[in-house]
Amino acid sequence: MSMTDNRPFAIRTYSPAQLKQALKRMYLIRRFEEGAEQSYMRGLIHGTMHLSIGQEASAVASCIELTDADKITSTHRGHGHCIAKGADVARMFAEFFGKETGYCHGRGGSMHIADVQTGNLGANGIVGGGLPIAVGAALSAKRLGREDVTLCFFGDGANNEGAFHEALNMAAIWKLPVVFICENNRYGMSTSVERSTAVRRISDRAAAYSMPGTTVDGNDFSAVAEAVHHAIARARAGDGPSLVENLTYRWRGHSKSDRNRYRTKEEIEEWMGRDPIVRFQAELVAHGILDEAEASAIADAAVSDVEQGIEFARGSAAPAIGEVTRYVYAEA
């Protein structure tokens, strides 16, 4: 990196192949979420789901440097993180459809999606549930002498759970290689951060646990990548945890039962105008990483991956009823 290189961090730092893959993953997340929503509306899947449309940059930019050895813990809004970490959308759809071919053999569903092979230790139905688990994963890395880091995703709502405070404190006193990533999309269900949280910036809470805290525009791919890059470098160097707050927004309601009475149409539209995918793609084009034709090829590939994923899921077999207690304990 030369002194005169004032291109955005991500463009300076990552290879064109990495950046194109990142764009593809952002498209995959968007199309995946839309596919999940449509499948739900057509009655193909039951239960509920929490869509992360609008938050694609936060997931993908945070994970761009990770290898399969690195771990993440995720939230109830976890589809995007799963894709960002490299999961296969077909097996994810299979999980939604409750099929044996799904990542959790149909036992977990949307809220518990995981992909242990790529280091995704799982979405979580319990707000804040993943925070101490991430600290434990980082403890393993340190004790077992591994290089891997753990990224811990959670929402603004989760930062009021006791688990948040207890986890950050232990990560700090033991200097563990973990990065806490708060996806601040302004609401915990219907309750705004202003109404739920005493500090103005959630990253301010880092000070109480003696770790660096930064707040970035979570819809700016490069800003997220840069903040998380520094936090990962610090973790790998043995200097301990950091807290990164990505300011973003979920376009959809909290879940399928949300009547959206707590936010205005204007607010939603304003945020839709800050589409992280449009922005990242424009940046890549502007810096000559790809041209418009390549960009549409990437977008189209995401569409067909998602279509094929849904087909795979529909065609897969359901778990056998007699196996309802399978996977409760290890098999002999």
Place this chain on the structure above:
Amino acid sequence: MDVTVQEASTRTLSYSEAIREAMVLAMETDPTVILMGEDIGVYGGAFQVTLDLVDRFGPERVMDTPISELGGAGVAVGAALTGLKPIFEFQFSDFATLAMEQIVNQAAKLRYMLGGEASVPVVFRMPAGSGTGAAAQHSQSLEAWFGHVPGLKVIQPSTPEDAKGMLLAALADPDPVLVFEHKLLYKMKGEVPAGHYTTPIGKAAIRRAGSDLTIVAASIMVHRAIEAAEQLVTEGVSAEVIDLRSIRPIDHETILASVRKTGRLLIVYEGVKSYGIGAEISAMVAESDAFDFLDAPILRLGGAEAPIPYNPDLERAAVPQVDSILAAARRLANREV
């Protein structure tokens, strides 16, 4: 205490409307009653039970809490200890696990530890149970856990009428009461008396009289048991269905009297079968004189020994359904000692 219906007129309400009506009545007549919970204000609660109450009573009495179950439940306990009557709503009963400390170590024990000098009139509302596809962390039936704790009262109303009457009884109760509301019951409709009345805590109801076997059930299982009993009639078997309504305290007498009459006992509950309500009731019967009246071993039908799975067919298979109740009842009815 008897069921006192002050106004005779009844209307058809859903289970959740009945609960809301109880809260409105209580809030109108008692200014110390407050509601606390996550998203209970403008969102109306995860199951819309508190819909519009914030418009009516304002945000100081219908308080949205941060996502802080331990803290929120503890604040409710402290408020109850000092003059308010909070109804704290957990979004899902599963999240009471995060507040276990305040419910089990504090709320349940304060009166006792303080030698009867203090009281904790708090009500915890707990949406429970499976059948919504919400999988392992949002579908549990944890009532037996709390039934194990002296100092708590644990109720499971199965009808809109009881939902209202038992919530009003819970509010009048000086001790902590946990109300387990089955999510699949919220939309169920039924006749509900208007005005203020209470349905006593600790008293079971005989929902259907019978002579060949007794089915003891709670919550949504009552409805499945009744359906099974109706089918059994066509097979010449007369089943008595008892709705427990309250699991702590539990109504020993109604159960024992029924067992003495029928000589056969099936216990149906959604919670995991082992160490559950069924074990408690079986042991209670075995320890009593009613044991001598048994013509067959007691049968328990509970949930699978697994977390609730996501796949809808597995989910259904994990808890008792009408057909599995029917099969168990047939086995029991045909069984000789």
